[in-house]
Amino acid sequence: MSLASRSRATRRPWLPLAIALGAVVLGAIFGFGMPAYVVFVSTSVLVAMVSLMGLGIVTGTAGMIALCQLSFGSIGAWILEFLYLKTPLPNVFGPLSFLLFMVIAGVITAALGLVIGLPALRLRGVNLAVITLGVAAAVDTTVQQIGFPDQSFAHIPRPFGLSSDPTGDRGYFLFAVIITVTIALGIYALQKSRIGAAWKSVAFSERGTASAGTSVRTAKLSAFALSAFVGGIAGCLIVGQITQVNYLTFTPINSLGLYVLSIVVGSQLIDMALFGGILFVVIPEILKQFRVPLEWSSVAFGILGIQALTSNSNLGTSVRAALFRRRRLMEASRADAAGDHAAVESVAEAPIPAGTGRPLLVVEHLTVEFGAVKALTDVSLVVEEGTILGLIGPNGAGKSTFVDAIGGFLPQHTGTAVLDGEPLAGLPPHRRARAGLRRTFQQDRVPPSMSVGAYLRFVTGGRADPAAISDALTFFGCPDAYTPLSVVDVGTRRLVEVAANLASRPKLLLLDEPAAGLSHDEHLAFADRLRRAPEHFGTTILIIEHDLDLVRSVCSQITVLNFGEILASGDRASVLNDPKVVSAYMGETEML
Numbered sequence: 001m002s003l004a005s006r007s008r009a010t011r012r013p014w015l016p017l018a019i020a021l022g023a024v025v026l027g028a029i030f031g032f033g034m035p036a037y038v039v040f041v042s043t044s045v046l047v048a049m050v051s052l053m054g055l056g057i058v059t060g061t062a063g064m065i066a067l068c069q070l071s072f073g074s075i076g077a078w079i080l081e082f083l084y085l086k087t088p089l090p091n092v093f094g095p096l097s098f099l100l101f102m103v104i105a106g107v108i109t110a111a112l113g114l115v116i117g118l119p120a121l122r123l124r125g126v127n128l129a130v131i132t133l134g135v136a137a138a139v140d141t142t143v144q145q146i147g148f149p150d151q152s153f154a155h156i157p158r159p160f161g162l163s164s165d166p167t168g169d170r171g172y173f174l175f176a177v178i179i180t181v182t183i184a185l186g187i188y189a190l191q192k193s194r195i196g197a198a199w200k201s202v203a204f205s206e207r208g209t210a211s212a213g214t215s216v217r218t219a220k221l222s223a224f225a226l227s228a229f230v231g232g233i234a235g236c237l238i239v240g241q242i243t244q245v246n247y248l249t250f251t252p253i254n255s256l257g258l259y260v261l262s263i264v265v266g267s268q269l270i271d272m273a274l275f276g277g278i279l280f281v282v283i284p285e286i287l288k289q290f291r292v293p294l295e296w297s298s299v300a301f302g303i304l305g306i307q308a309l310t311s312n313s314n315l316g317t318s319v320r321a322a323l324f325r326r327r328r329l330m331e332a333s334r335a336d337a338a339g340d341h342a343a344v345e346s347v348a349e350a351p352i353p354a355g356t357g358r359p360l361l362v363v364e365h366l367t368v369e370f371g372a373v374k375a376l377t378d379v380s381l382v383v384e385e386g387t388i389l390g391l392i393g394p395n396g397a398g399k400s401t402f403v404d405a406i407g408g409f410l411p412q413h414t415g416t417a418v419l420d421g422e423p424l425a426g427l428p429p430h431r432r433a434r435a436g437l438r439r440t441f442q443q444d445r446v447p448p449s450m451s452v453g454a455y456l457r458f459v460t461g462g463r464a465d466p467a468a469i470s471d472a473l474t475f476f477g478c479p480d481a482y483t484p485l486s487v488v489d490v491g492t493r494r495l496v497e498v499a500a501n502l503a504s505r506p507k508l509l510l511l512d513e514p515a516a517g518l519s520h521d522e523h524l525a526f527a528d529r530l531r532r533a534p535e536h537f538g539t540t541i542l543i544i545e546h547d548l549d550l551v552r553s554v555c556s557q558i559t560v561l562n563f564g565e566i567l568a569s570g571d572r573a574s575v576l577n578d579p580k581v582v583s584a585y586m587g588e589t590e591m592l
């Protein structure tokens with residue numbers, strides 16, 4: 001049995017639901033069997049876990065900094081109290097009020113999260129941190145000033161008539177378990193969906209996300225909104241737990257501690273959010289037992305944060321990658337012992353693809369300037385359908401600029417580009433991708449947080465079925481769909497990127513140095529696969545490559561750029577023998 005089929009056999013789609021049901025049963029046993037104090041503290045763990053799961057969406061999954069998660073909790077709690085104490089709605093909805101108000105509070109908080117997420121469209125890193133910390137401070141001050149609606153120390157009734165005494169604590173714990181499990185299931189499902197893949201992709205590369213046909217704006221804003229929704233629900237859960245709240249629960253310093261925990265444990269992973277919730281509650285509880293001032297817990301979180309930020313990893317993903325490597329090693333040694341090896345097929349070398357004669361991409365008078373630098377001057381070229389066109393030239397000749405401009409990443413160019421009769425002018429990158437124009441990048445843009453298969457599903461926009469995904473992976477000799485990209489080397493990740501883009505069967509694929517990082521033998525195999533690709537995937541290819549052996553072996557047409565202008569263009573032999581081209585490659589003539 002191959003590694004791939006072994007992995008497939010271990011897939012159990014019913015498992016999340018079974019774990020969820022098990023967690024609820026365990027929650028009931030725990031809630032009604034444990035001492036009252038343990039149950040109360042465990043409810044706090046669940047509240048912290050919900051907050052961390054919300055934060056995990058925006059930080060761990062979508063890769064943005066958000067230092068105001070407890071502000072969303074504060075807003076959610078405030079709205080819930082307001083609906084209870086200042087409106088007649090509790091009389092209308094009776095025992096269902098808490099649940100209903102919690103959802104309303106979550107939705108309103110999500111809308112505010114959307115607004116707070118707007119700066120994230122332009123800002124990153126420390127700038128976004130400052131903005132979100134500013135939001136936390138502003139919400140904190142506002143809530144201090146206006147106070148929570150329960151200023152007269154009215155208790156908020158718990159859901160379904162549960163009492164506010166320790167007997168009610170047990171029932172409320174079970175309620176909190178059910179809400180937590182429901183949210184965890186929802187987040188898990190979303191992370192497996194296209195929007196979850198977009199979050200993971202945007203965390204690693206906005207350009208890579210757009211070139212896969214996904215709107216960066218939608219990915220970022222939806223992450224913020226959902227994170228705020230979950231944060232708002234966590235705030236409501238606190239109200240139900242202690243039936244009264246004040247602003248001290250939601251201070252910016254607590255938000256900061258929560259953020260640190262989120263990145264330390266990797267709270268985008270559900271089990272790690274639970275672990276983080278335990279740390280968030282238990283560390284201060286232990287300090288309390290030993291009469292150590294609670295402020296020291298911030299120092300403990302700070303030290304953990306420095307460790308996580310400097311090692312650029314988190315506990316959850318490191319443990320998972322280590323487990324995966326160990327499992328694969330064991331599978332490989334079992335396969336060795338059983339002599340279970342795939343036969344190496346020897347196939348005749350494929351010819352260089354001949355085109356249909358129809359122009360697919362027509363570029364006219366393309367000019368790109370970066371201030372005083374003219375990166376491209378009046379470049380016109382035609383890519384014929386069904387061919388592989390090589391775009392070559394010395395460093396700084398303007399090749400990547402050409403791909404960026406055609407891909408929609410440089411709106412400030414002049415000139416026109418028409419793909420299959422459709423003008424591309426004015427279309428943003430993700431719309432060009434949807435119109436059948438895909439590209440790969442010189443730098444690694446393949447998000448390590450996904451599996452190989454999830455990445456292909458994301459790039460193909462769900463249009464490729466499992467058989468098509470497996471075919472594209474086999475075609476390029478990539479690891480199987482269940483392999484985490486975090487354990488794949490950079491050269492192979494570039495192959496996965498090419499396979500994913502071809503599996504989406506675009507009309508035209510622009511490859512920017514796809515073979516960088518491959519060994520000599522891998523280069524030869526890659527060249528052969530590339531020659532077969534136009535027919536296999538129905539895609540025309542334009543390739544930028546410094547390895548002229550590769551260009552010579554796959555391209556029927558070559559265009560040479562030098563100092564942003566076309567130096568030569570035409571069939572392979574005439575271009576490579578052109579004296580102008582030879583002199584432009586002075587010092588590299590042995591390559592020609």
Ligand SMILES: Nc1ncnc2c1ncn2[C@@H]1O[C@H](COP(=O)(O)OP(=O)(O)OP(=O)(O)O)[C@@H](O)[C@H]1O
Nearest residue numbers: 370373374375393394395396397398399400401402
């Ligand atoms: N964002 C930018 N701002 C200013 N100048 C730029 C920018 N991007 C590219 N350039 C300049 O434009 C010119 C063309 O660069 P480009 O990266 O397109 O060349 P290239 O042929 O792809 O080079 P290489 O083979 O090294 O990747 C170079 O002079 C480069 O310095």
